[in-house]
Amino acid sequence: MPICTKCTTGAPYVYTTYESEHNLRLEECRNCKTNVDPFVEADHLTLFIDLILLKRGVSRHLLFNRGSEPRRLGGELKKPLKPVQVARERRLKRWWLLLKLGTGLILLDAYIRWCYLDPNPSSEPIIWTAPVVKRFLLILVGTATEVLAFHIGISFLTFIALKLLDGYRLWRYGNAELSDTRKEFTLSLVPLSLFYSSLTKYFLLFLLTIWPPAKSSPSDQQSTPTWPQIYFPDSAMIHQVFHTLDDRNLDKDWVVRNIMGGMSAGFGLRIVLDDLHPFFTTLVILLGWGIKATVSNAVSDKIGLATQTAWRAYSIP
Template sequence: MTAATEESKLKCAGFRCIHCGWRISRLFMQYSPGNIRLMKCDNCKAVADPYIECEFMIIFIDLILHKTKAFRHLLFNMLDLEKIDIKGIVLKAGLMYFILDACRLSLSISRNGAQDASRSSLVFTWTALKVLLDVLLGNFVFVSVLWTGIRVILKLNYYMPRYIEILLAVLVSSYFKMFLLVMMVWDFPPAAIFIVDIFVLSSNTVALRALTQLGTSTCIGLLSSAHIAKLLAFEWLLH
């Protein structure tokens, strides 16, 4: 497949069949209020998106279970990447992502030992500035590695909307980071931080696979490289 063909295919970000990823024009036909008929996919002949009739809690459970169908529904049919203000959502999701990363770094710093109480205000200010700088630089490394890998693998040019869509998929699939807020209140073993990191990596992999149709091993390798680069940046900056 040529680069031009691949880029033309990637620009088609409308409704998709959650089973095979085929583009469809509509998800359902509405005859009257409350009376709809779900459309079938022309490619696989299955109902394109049965999640339309499901409660959000069912969708959320399937997201936790890492089902590719649930991520396709979320990214293509629920968010509708062609029509939403994707930049605004990315900025809000990115802000939350930075806050949760700051929580992770704060937990790592707090486990390195207690600080001198007589210098608590100075230490707090310095720690806050250091965490902010570390989060910004660490995520800059993460995005740089991820976008470079995507550009090489998919042979994209500088089609920025596509990179933003991939970034959005990574951000919304990092919901396991919310457990870090709980860890700020209750004590957890240090290994719990890395367990959260593993779940975030696996969820990011499924979301990237649902969005790009890449193989599982390719997505794992790409995201593992980006996450490892970010963790190494964190460790280097912390020490």
């Protein structure tokens, strides 16, 4: 059953079609009196931009509502499928989408890590010799192993957390009444939500791979005054802030992968687990990081001695 992208109330249909598939009317939510899912009419570029901006509505649309059958009025009526058939078909489509999305993002992550671990001068073309291909495949296998460990660990911890929550409700209130999002929950939604939310991190990392931060030598920094030194010559606090944010002192790649990656992973899990308190969602993410860090330590031993530290630094999702 679809849900409202604003208040997560269940709805029988997202939209109604009339004589043709393009002649449609969005359904109204019975709770908040707004359109159940306005993202039905959005194009792929709009959905991608909203995903990068971490908007809850578009995540709920992609996770719970995409592929749901509309109400059909007028025109040639199709024989409706049984609810069991609809649920089975949606599960298969979700797993197939998860496989395609996961494969693409793992390849992108492996390429980004390969660029950091084996940097190539921008003026020189990449020559895919046998050692280079072997090195990339090694990084690809290590990246896939870490991602699988993280997603399997998060899914298992989520399953345990939800079972404990259901047991507490049954003990505390005498019943285990579920919310609409909880009724539609399946384990495939957990890795799918994490992949969707990680698009923000991968997008920024990909931009940093194409346009890396400019590195300046200490002599250039001493000879050329910065604009805080020009406009705020007597403010030591402003100088200290901009000194900390300087490219030579702040690793923007590490910040995007760790800080932005952690925030986006927690955001994605909160979309699926509305019933859980944010503390438990954060705890699940932290425990998942612990599992991935353990696997990362084992993987880094196979990558090479020269890059073990760098591999561990960029292993957090």
